[in-house]
Amino acid sequence: MVGEVIAIGAVRGPAATKDRILDAAEALFMEHGYEATSLRAITSAADANLAAVNYHFGSKEELFQAILTRRLDPMNQERVALLDTLEQEAGNAPVDCERILAAMIIPALHLARDPARGGSNFLRLLGRAYADPAPFLRHFLSEHYAVMIGRFKTAFGRALPQLSRRELSWRLHFIMGALSYTLAGTDALKLIAEITPAKHRDDETLLHRLAPFLLAGLQSPPTDSGDDASPSEGDTRLAR
Amino acid sequence: MVGEVIAIGAVRGPAATKDRILDAAEALFMEHGYEATSLRAITSAADANLAAVNYHFGSKEELFQAILTRRLDPMNQERVALLDTLEQEAGNAPVDCERILAAMIIPALHLARDPARGGSNFLRLLGRAYADPAPFLRHFLSEHYAVMIGRFKTAFGRALPQLSRRELSWRLHFIMGALSYTLAGTDALKLIAEITPAKHRDDETLLHRLAPFLLAGLQSPPTDSGDDASPSEGDTRLAR
DNA sequence: GTAGGATTAAAACATTCGTTTGATCCAGCG
DNA sequence: CGCTGGATCAAACGAATGTTTTAATCCTAC
Numbered sequence: 001m002v003g004e005v006i007a008i009g010a011v012r013g014p015a016a017t018k019d020r021i022l023d024a025a026e027a028l029f030m031e032h033g034y035e036a037t038s039l040r041a042i043t044s045a046a047d048a049n050l051a052a053v054n055y056h057f058g059s060k061e062e063l064f065q066a067i068l069t070r071r072l073d074p075m076n077q078e079r080v081a082l083l084d085t086l087e088q089e090a091g092n093a094p095v096d097c098e099r100i101l102a103a104m105i106i107p108a109l110h111l112a113r114d115p116a117r118g119g120s121n122f123l124r125l126l127g128r129a130y131a132d133p134a135p136f137l138r139h140f141l142s143e144h145y146a147v148m149i150g151r152f153k154t155a156f157g158r159a160l161p162q163l164s165r166r167e168l169s170w171r172l173h174f175i176m177g178a179l180s181y182t183l184a185g186t187d188a189l190k191l192i193a194e195i196t197p198a199k200h201r202d203d204e205t206l207l208h209r210l211a212p213f214l215l216a217g218l219q220s221p222p223t224d225s226g227d228d229a230s231p232s233e234g235d236t237r238l239a240r
Numbered sequence: 241m242v243g244e245v246i247a248i249g250a251v252r253g254p255a256a257t258k259d260r261i262l263d264a265a266e267a268l269f270m271e272h273g274y275e276a277t278s279l280r281a282i283t284s285a286a287d288a289n290l291a292a293v294n295y296h297f298g299s300k301e302e303l304f305q306a307i308l309t310r311r312l313d314p315m316n317q318e319r320v321a322l323l324d325t326l327e328q329e330a331g332n333a334p335v336d337c338e339r340i341l342a343a344m345i346i347p348a349l350h351l352a353r354d355p356a357r358g359g360s361n362f363l364r365l366l367g368r369a370y371a372d373p374a375p376f377l378r379h380f381l382s383e384h385y386a387v388m389i390g391r392f393k394t395a396f397g398r399a400l401p402q403l404s405r406r407e408l409s410w411r412l413h414f415i416m417g418a419l420s421y422t423l424a425g426t427d428a429l430k431l432i433a434e435i436t437p438a439k440h441r442d443d444e445t446l447l448h449r450l451a452p453f454l455l456a457g458l459q460s461p462p463t464d465s466g467d468d469a470s471p472s473e474g475d476t477r478l479a480r
Numbered sequence: 481g482t483a484g485g486a487t488t489a490a491a492a493c494a495t496t497c498g499t500t501t502g503a504t505c506c507a508g509c510g
Numbered sequence: 511c512g513c514t515g516g517a518t519c520a521a522a523c524g525a526a527t528g529t530t531t532t533a534a535t536c537c538t539a540c
Contacts, residue, residue: 017488031373032373033372034275035273035274036275036374038527039528040527040528048488049487049488049490050489050529051488051489051530051531052487052489053528054529055487127371128371128373131370133271133276133368134273134276170449171453174418174422174449174450174453176421177421178414178417178418181371181417182414208463209407209410212463213411213460214414215460216456216457216459216460217454217456218453219456220455220456223448223449257517278498279497279499280496289519290499291501293498294498294499295516295518296517299498299499300498
């Protein structure tokens with residue numbers, strides 16, 4: 001609100017460097033990972049001074065958290081808002097399992113489609129953050145995911161009353177795994193799986209294929225009581 | 241073969257330091273990640289000299305690849321061997337989808353259960369390597385996974401002839417994602433999902449729950465032709 | 481027009497990194 | 511014994527890291 005009327009040339013806006021650092025750091029963290037990206041590479045790509053990161057964000061860790069917060073919080077808020085709408089429409093009845101899953105996936109899809117909000121680059125960064133062992137990242141993620149996951153777990157619990165709470169937790173875990181892995185690891189096994197160039201507009205087809213896959217797993221019969229989990233049971237010996 | 245009869249005290253065996261370095265590095269890479277683990281921390285934990293890593297392995301990258309190879313190649317060979325047995329038993333008929341999936345999962349379970357072969361620590365390390373953007377890691381993984389993935393893809397293709405090759409690739413991708421994420425990321429979202437201590441003997445229950453989930457997704461109707469992918473289709477608007 | 485806080489700039493800070501070097505040890509063998 | 515070659519060791523290498531400091535500069539507000 002302070003220096004809103006500046007815009008001297010074409011580059012400098014209000015707090016321009018801060019945003020330029022965020023954008024450049026997001027791209028570089030995505031490409032090389034957190035540890036392998038130096039502050040010098042970031043500030044150099046952002047056309048900023050080396051000290052600017054510590055001035056604006058305090059530290060490298062806080063910069064990374066700022067990057068995550070900028071995209072993640074709106075996405076999770078959109079998820080919860082979608083779920084709110086669904087539950088409001090359904091009244092007292094439980095919301096369809098399929099729609100709940102859609103409420104989880106659609107915001108991620110929107111984010112992946114919007115280059116102005118980081119696009120798929122950010123989702124790859126996020127998926128990599130899941131697997132990162134850094135303590136400050138795990139604290140951050142569990143804090144910023146707790147409310148959303150809680151909301152969706154109770155919603156799924158009402159849609160699938162035959163599942164125990166433990167079994168539901170597992171399936172939600174699998175869903176988050178396949179989702180984040182798919183959105184993030186477009187590189188790792190892509191060559192192996194001979195999947196198309198991925199730049200096309202695969203975001204659409206990707207989630208069109210992922211959603212039915214996850215839905216089928218989510219709606220499969222419970223394995224808690226009885227052993228008739230899988231259709232053609234027998235000597236699968238999955239438990240060794 | 242040379243110094244087989246040494247065993248002076250109790251510590252020094254043949255090439256003892258090389259193995260101690262592998263073990264210590266595996267544990268540390270698992271705990272802190274590749275970039276965040278220094279050679280000094282490794283050699284210190286292994287009671288070896290700093291230069292020992294470069295002497296025995298050449299570089300830090302080659303050490304990491306040696307760690308992966310030591311566990312990964314036997315596991316993938318076990319997978320292929322299991323699939324060989326299944327196909328031999330089935331003769332010309334296609335193998336059950338469920339058994340193929342079991343052939344993928346069981347070797348991972350065996351590895352996770354065997355502390356002498358790295359146990360679940362290694363699987364967490366492996367899952368993290370999937371998400372790592374380092375080029376040498378991606379080259380390594382795609383090389384060491386190519387044959388196994390290829391074998392399983394054709395096996396699944398015969399078991400699920402209604403699926404196009406593209407759709408099959410996607411579903412295999414989802415399976416690898418959920419599997420590696422589940423085996424690796426026992427930390428990330430565990431707190432959120434309120435899943436049990438995980439140290440118990442959850443490896444068993446984990447895969448008992450994962451396999452039916454993946455099987456249901458794998459056997460769900462194809463989405464290629466027609467839009468009747470999901471049971472209660474309608475306004476899910478998953479494609480936005 | 482000038483004071484004063486916010487921002488940028490250049491330089492140096494102290495560590496830490498992976499790697500290399502040359503000396504030293506020690507079993508094996510003629 | 512003398513020598514050879516693999517293994518271990520302490521020490522140092524140069525480069526790169528995140529962070530801090532100090533001064534210069536910018537721009538709004540009075």
